[in-house]
Amino acid sequence: MSTHTLAVLVENSPGVLARVASLFSRRAYNIDSLAVGPTENPDISRMTIVLNLEGHVLDQVMAQVYKLVNVIAVSEMPTQSTIHRELLLVKVATSQLDEVLAIVARFGAAVVDEDADVITVEAIGESAHIEGLLKALTPLGIKELVQSGLVALERGAAALSDRTLSAQGISTLHEVGTQADYQN
């Protein structure tokens, strides 16, 4: 078993997240993390899906995802040349405030809200970075935390949108036939 990150471009149509989630559930692929958001193209959303599975299953997962009509492109993000980021918001007790602030500084995190009893810390980074910060903060009293799914972008000029059919010069315009045409 190993961890793989998939980037998926989908049409911004109703129910598309449910389609992808339903597929993963039905085929018993476990999702570690999933993040969805808009892209440079308002008609297209991008999902970043982190999976833990056997290598040979990955091709099958990608083929099944791509088979969904609303999915425009699927790609595995190369581990080495990809920027991975997660977002953490965490409320920490202020009883040992100096130590909290020292950790926040050491991890390059930021304080984004303060209260008499808790401060809210924001951190952005790779999974290991976020995990390290949480490990350091845990003994100081974490009241609540929320984490985003991982998002990933390949370094350099390469873009997932280059892998869509239309970017490859393949027309996605389909001629509408009638029953007679379908019969061959």
Next chain:
Amino acid sequence: MAKEITGASSLVKSLEAAGIDVMFGIPGGAILPAYDPIFDSTIRHILVRHEQGAGHAATGYAQATGRVGVCIVTSGPGATNLVTPLADAAMDSVPLVAITGQVPSAAIGTDAFQEADIRGITMPITKHNYLITDPADIPRAIAEAFHIASTGRPGPVLVDIAKDALQKMTTFNYPKNIQLAGYKPRVEPEAEAIRDAAALIAQSSKPVLFVGGGVIKANAHKQLMRLAELIGAPVVTTLMARGAFPDSHHLHLGMPGMHGTVAAVTALQKADLLITLGARFDDRVTGKLSSFAVNAKVIHADIDPAEIGKNRFADVAVIGDLAHTISALIPAIEKEFKKAEPDLTLWWKQMGSLRATYPVGYNQPEDGSVSPQYVIERIGAISGPDSIYVAGVGQHQMWASQFLKFEKPRTWLNSGGLGTMGYAVPAAMGAKVGMPDTTVWAIDGDGCFQMTNQELVTCALNNIPIKVAIINNESLGMVRQWQTMFYEGRYSNTSLHSKRIPDFVKLADAMGCAGLRCERTEDVDAVIKEAMSINDQPVVVDFRVFRDAMVWPMVAAGSSNDDIMIARGLTPDWDSQEL
């Protein structure tokens, strides 16, 4: 400015523009607006008795004709009653368009009367689906639905339309082109894959053409014949592919799988190359996957890239329409064969011996009752290979696949993937509607028949004269067979008492059909001929058959194909075979 019409009229005009001639359905509250313009349409609407019947009828129509089958039902229970036929069509790659009414858009999500989230429910069992709340979207959704259902790997597409979208005014404009950014099924195979496949075929001394239902979907049976005769390899046809290659052909070893012939099962097991055409390595064919065809390389040709490597690793994957793929393979193989043609003599000696030694057969019941296999065999012999045969699911289905002789594609319809009991009567109805001049036999079990027989009323009222042979062993026969084999004959809840209740002859009569009964072997031919002579109404024949007949050969579920049994506790005499 185009004339304004209702969304409902736009729907019916869209269906007319798609070129359909028939649809199967039942009206209800949410779909009611659509039924007003249907009243005036040239499209024939067949009013079924249960929505499941509408779905299977559309499937039977599609499988018999190659066209898209269409069904139309209302929201909530109407739509959920379509779930089984949609799942069935998805498993067997049948092109369907299902139209469902939905509650008005303002009521969606409120648990309104007859509301069901049919788009959500059917996501995993359709190729694609839509929820339409704006009447302006109707023509495009219908055009896309037909295109998606019928191209690439065929499948069911559901279009759910909110009632207010049917009622509101809109303009009708059926698109000539549609934009589907993520949908472009590959038709032409890659030249490199064709070359690699041809090279493997030229090197193989034990090849098998492993033919699946995709060959029939692709209308590639003629190309398959040329390919088979070029290679000279044994051909096996899966349950979904019966008829893709003539049973009478000398290269044919029959059906592989759980109830396949010894020769077909063993050919796959012992092959050094599987030339897989539109088959998906279903568990009913492979048996225990880890022991399936362990020495074989695999060429996997399919239109669906997601089938490649799903169950079995493919050494060469050829993605494309099978008619194109096979047409491209033939010259590539001819080129390879000019260098060296493989010698299949030894392979044929082995397979020919198995085929001769272990044909499918059956024993006459010792108690003098009628053999179910005999009944099915005689129906096939008397009605002939031009008829369409539609089976339910269970023992009678397997016997039909074994003892009917198929010579042509689209003459064998059954529920292969989902295994839907109750498929036969409505699917036969749909097949007869699509092929009115062809004799259509439903070979059904007494259990299956009691699930969907009400569609015989539809047949009787709409001049759809199908013939139904009930293979009445008063049991859920296949389940009973498993109880015999694996549960020490503890027949828990498999006795249906259908030789006592219901009286199928009276039931047929009550539904406007001719009802016949056959209880003696010597009457079988005469009763079949009598059924053949009745063409002005549906016919139901109650064939009362031997209860304890079993389907052989059999590979028990989860077992290796190497452990095929030709009768209870009896395996082929492998020592006498040179394998």
